[in-house]
Amino acid sequence: MKRFKKAIAVMLSTMLLFAFGLTANASQSTDGESDQAIKAESDVQLTTVNESVIKQLTRADKPGSITSSVYAMKEDINFKTPETPSLKKETVPSLKASPAAATASSATYSGTITEEGGTQFLYPIYLQPGELLQAQLDGPFSAQLDYDLYLYEFDMTTGDINPNPIDASTYGTYFNNYEQGAASLPENVGARNAIGSEKAYAIAVHAKKGSSINAPFYLTVDTSSSYDAYEPDESAFHAYNFTFSTGGSSLNSRSIHSGIDNDWYQITIPASRNYDALNVKLDSTSESYGYKAEVYGALSGNQMVLLPQTNHNVSLNTGTYYVRVYTTNQYSADHLYTLTLKPVLRAGKIVINGYDSSKNGPNDYPTYSYGRHYRVNGTSDFTVKGVVTTTDNYPVANAPVDMTWLNQNWTEGSGNRTRTGTAYTDQNGAFSVTVSLPHSTGSIAEYLSGAISFTHYFDLSGVAAQVRGTSIIDTDIVYHFAYSIYGG
Numbered sequence: 001m002k003r004f005k006k007a008i009a010v011m012l013s014t015m016l017l018f019a020f021g022l023t024a025n026a027s028q029s030t031d032g033e034s035d036q037a038i039k040a041e042s043d044v045q046l047t048t049v050n051e052s053v054i055k056q057l058t059r060a061d062k063p064g065s066i067t068s069s070v071y072a073m074k075e076d077i078n079f080k081t082p083e084t085p086s087l088k089k090e091t092v093p094s095l096k097a098s099p100a101a102a103t104a105s106s107a108t109y110s111g112t113i114t115e116e117g118g119t120q121f122l123y124p125i126y127l128q129p130g131e132l133l134q135a136q137l138d139g140p141f142s143a144q145l146d147y148d149l150y151l152y153e154f155d156m157t158t159g160d161i162n163p164n165p166i167d168a169s170t171y172g173t174y175f176n177n178y179e180q181g182a183a184s185l186p187e188n189v190g191a192r193n194a195i196g197s198e199k200a201y202a203i204a205v206h207a208k209k210g211s212s213i214n215a216p217f218y219l220t221v222d223t224s225s226s227y228d229a230y231e232p233d234e235s236a237f238h239a240y241n242f243t244f245s246t247g248g249s250s251l252n253s254r255s256i257h258s259g260i261d262n263d264w265y266q267i268t269i270p271a272s273r274n275y276d277a278l279n280v281k282l283d284s285t286s287e288s289y290g291y292k293a294e295v296y297g298a299l300s301g302n303q304m305v306l307l308p309q310t311n312h313n314v315s316l317n318t319g320t321y322y323v324r325v326y327t328t329n330q331y332s333a334d335h336l337y338t339l340t341l342k343p344v345l346r347a348g349k350i351v352i353n354g355y356d357s358s359k360n361g362p363n364d365y366p367t368y369s370y371g372r373h374y375r376v377n378g379t380s381d382f383t384v385k386g387v388v389t390t391t392d393n394y395p396v397a398n399a400p401v402d403m404t405w406l407n408q409n410w411t412e413g414s415g416n417r418t419r420t421g422t423a424y425t426d427q428n429g430a431f432s433v434t435v436s437l438p439h440s441t442g443s444i445a446e447y448l449s450g451a452i453s454f455t456h457y458f459d460l461s462g463v464a465a466q467v468r469g470t471s472i473i474d475t476d477i478v479y480h481f482a483y484s485i486y487g488g
Contacts, residue, residue, distance in 0.1 A: 071117070071206050073152075073163040079124035079200045080159035087111040087122055087219065106222040106259060112140075112215065113147070113207040123161075123202030124154065127193040127223060132231055134222045135203050136260040137169070137187040140215035146173040147217055149187035150204040161202055166191055169235045172301035173209070179328070185296070185304040188262050190232030220260050226333040227257045236296065236304065236322040239264035246274070246394055248342030256291060256326065257333035265323040267295075267341065269316045274390035275343035280323060281312045286337040290329025293339060296322045313344050347399045347467045348391030352474045356383040360481075368446050368479065370460060375479040376437060383434040386465050386474065388425045395429025400468040403433040407461040407480055409441040422468075433465070442482030453487035 087109040111120050127133050137149040151167040154160065169187035176183065193199045205217055230253075233240060242251065242265040254263055267278075282293050295314045296304045307314050307321070325339060356362040359377040366375050376382045388399045403421050410416040416438035423431045442457030459480040466473040 071119070071148075071208070073150075073161075073165075073204075075119070075121070075161075077121065077123065077161040077202060078159040079154045079161070079202070087120060105224070106220060108218055108220045110216045110218050111205070112213055112217070113205065113211045114213050116207055116209065116211045118207050118211060120205045121202055122204075122219060122221065124200040125203065125221060125223075127191075127199050127201065128225075129193055129196050129198070130225060132190065132192045132224050132227050133201055134188065134190040134224070134232065134234055134258060134260050136220045136222075136234075136262075137205055138183070138218045138220070140212055140217050141183060142210070142212070142215050143173055143175060144210050145207070145212060145215060146209035147187070148206045148208050149189050149219075150206060151189040151191055152202045152204065153191070154200040154202065156197070156199060165204075167232075167234070167238075169237070170208070170302055171235075172299070172303035174299065174303035174305060176304075176306035178306070185306075186260075188234035188260065190234040192232060222258045222260050224258055224333070227261075228254045228333075228336075230254060230263075231257075231261075233264050234262050236264050236266075236298070236324070239266035239322055241266050241268075242323065242341065243268070244278075244341040244343070246343060246345070248279070248340055250338055250340040252336050252338040254325075254339075255333050255336055256289075256331040259327065259331060261326065261331065263325040265325075265339075267321050267323060269318055269321065271318045273343070274348065274392055274394060275345050277313045277315045277344040279312050279340075279342040279344055280309070280314055281340050281342075282325070283338040283340075286335070289331065289335070290327050291337055292324075292326055292328060294324045296324060298322070345390050345394055345396045347388050347396045347470060347472055349393075350386060350388050350401070350465055350467055350472050350474045352384060352386040352463065352465050352476050354385040355478070356385070357381060366479065368456070368458075370477070370479075373477045373479050375458070375481050376461075377481045378437070378439055380437055381434055382419075382437050382478075383432055384421075384463055384465060385430070385432050387429045388431065388467060388472075389429050395425075395427070397425055397427045397429060399425045399429070399431075401425065401431045401433065401465055402468050403435070403463070403465045405435060405437065405461060405463050405478075407438075407440070407459050409443045409459050410438065431465075437480070440480040440482035447487060449487075454484045455487050456484045457482040 088111060109122060113120055125133060135149065135151065137147060140147065149169045150165045152161050153166055155162060167189040169189050171185050171187060173184045176185065191201060203219065203221065205219060230240065280293050280295055282291050295307045297307060298304055325337065354362060355374040357376045357380040359380040360375060364375045365372050382405065384403050388396045388401065390396060401423050405419045407417060419435040419437060421433040421435045423433045425431045440459045443459050445455055445457050447455045461478045461480040462475060463478055464473055464475045
């Protein structure tokens, strides 16, 4: 009898896997060093607990990131005898601030560079103690041109410029598709006057590759006295480490205080993980202002590639990526946005853990000769319950589950051989699928002796639950009850 029961179980399991056609190919992800991963060492990262709020950030600067592969300044500039800049002040309207938080002063300039290696300077720009300076370079809008942005400070005693830049943005030209159209990521620099007296600065636009007498660049300069404590972090070269927990982590201590303010975060995706995508989302109020949270990878030459999002989910390989938060419309230094990063967990296991039916309820588990299994009665509604988790037992939400019930005693043409249903897991990884069953054929008779004896007639049926698009499956045997006869 034991051999017979084992054979029945094997037969049903094999039947479920092959006769149902449920051996769908698994969606295997390949971990490895992607060319979209910046190859750089990270500092020790701030680890957070489940659904925690980050209260501190650690800078993720790479040594030499603003001094390697940059041009050597040859100009002799003194702010006490400034030349009239050849940049033209534009009347292009800047992004609007909320009326109660209009603490920023902004101006936009345009210009051209007529030879490769040439540089245009804008100076002097004065900052009072505690003020923040930000500058953004847009254009020229040509794949054949590559312009970089540099920020210098002056010696306030002599008026001479310090030839070593205090900040630089040296992205390679790479056109991404934004809502406003195709463009390369703008170059951004920033500095804060942390001393108790006035300081003077200069901004340089350098033609690293190509030049044009017709294709202009646009340089926006902004000074502000109201900003969050983590400024400046205007480019990916000055990103802050953001390490998130399996359940997701949030940050709510930062603001967008000007139309060109960029907040950058560095994230590291390890090879050993239980997810292949990340949900990157801002709070609804920030989204209504026009705030954006974008994820970038980097190719060689610091070309920044905007990664596509689907419902705020971004597919990621092993490596280092960068999150950019900025605004396309309003901004306010008084509004703290909430940025949440949450792994989209990868299904690793599925388990059927319970049944229910309209006639038998959830607790009907008789022990016939084939073992202890759930019994569903006749034409009852039949519910299969279970849970989907990662291989390390974290619940997987929103996983699609396909369930199939099979009674092989019905022929294919009868319309009664199979029943199928689908469902998505909830936040706890749980699923529930209900189908309406046909009659049992009563193919098996089992005599139950006792003070009152009966013969029960039933079928052996099978159940399979599978994570759609994968080979992750669980199967079980269910008794499909037909009727009983009094045996005397």
